[in-house]
Amino acid sequence: MSVRLKLTLSYTGFLMLAGAVLLAAVWLYLLDEVPDVTAFPGGVLTRLGLARHFAQAAGAVLVFLLLFGLLGGWLLAGRILAPLTSITAATRMAARGSLSHRIELPGPRDEFRELADSFDAMLAQLERHVAEQQRFAANASHELRTPLAITQTLLDVARADPNRDTGELDERLRTVNSRAIALTEALLLLSRADQRSFTREHVDLSLLAEEAAETLLPLAEKNDVTIQTSGEITPTIGSPALLLQMTTNLVHNAIVHNLPEHGAVQVDTAVHPDCVVLTVENTGDILAPQAISTLTEPFQRGTERISTDHVGVGLGLALVKSITRAHNGTLVIVPRPGGGLHVTVRLPLGRWCN
Structure with missing residues (x-):
């Protein structure tokens, strides 16, 4: 069952219970206060007859409360749960990768408003983090590609000139390789810190x-x-x-x-x-x-x-x-x-x- 239907049945059940308790209180009052035979201008009414009339009226009241509770509860639950429609739509858009959408729920600051504002704040934070990660990935790819490109160029130059002194080439390759190692270690350290995988x-x-x-x-x-x-x-x-x-x-x-x-x-x-x-x-x-x-x-x-x-x-x-x-x-x-x-x-x- 949907939440709306559950709320509708809950409202209806509570209304029926309140009505039944009220009718039971009236019935107990009648048992104590009404005599066995009551005279009316049109005749007399025994307690048994009164009970039958009361039961018919009580049944009609309960049927009315049931119908009123179902209709009113359905409308009331729909009105209360209306903000969830906006929140659900924003959640689905975020699941599809759209993090720029915001709910911006209007109205008083109730539980739904606080939920929507918290969700908007979470989306904003996620959008910033994703943008940072995208910039980081692009920059890291560029930085890691640079020493590899330099190494490839040095090796191509050495292959084109076999008689070239390898001492200078060796020194430059070592420098480039050291830079690549330092960059890799820094990236690993950054990842370790971000994941908080360390002993305190x-x-x-x-x-x-x-x-x-x-x-x-x-x-x-x-x-x-x-x-x-x-x-x-x-x-x-x-x-x-x-x-x-x-x-x-x-x-x-x-x-x-x-x-x-x-x-x-x-x-x-x-x-x-x-x-x-x-x-x-x-x-x-x-x-x-x-x-x-x-x-x-x-x-x-x-x-x-x-x-x-x-x-x-x-x-x-x-x-x-x-x-x-x-x-x-x-x-x-x-x-x-x-x-x-x-x-x-x-x-x-x-x-x-x-």
């Missing part, structure tokens, strides 16, 4: 910040960038490897996208009442606010800001965003007034038990 442990974010800064100190010295770290014990819960990768990516990005000379990077950790905070701030060129939103997109390297020969694989901040989201955190990137970026990562506070 107690982590001190301040130690990870110090480790990342120490590891990248040679790169900072090479690029004439100074790194300063500060902060207290910053307990959180998550994957130590992924959180270290997140911190390293932030510090690395702050180093390579900096001033040509005398650049600076500041890494701080702090504990707030409900979260822990990691901030990475660096000097650099002044950035337009509209460019900030694209920095966490995969393969967005911000080429206009690169001041070194290390261009990476274009997944640095995309990995940061994915790892932060996998740890139920938030990532905020804002441009500094004097140039560079101010990046803030907030993660849930992980209290340690002694």
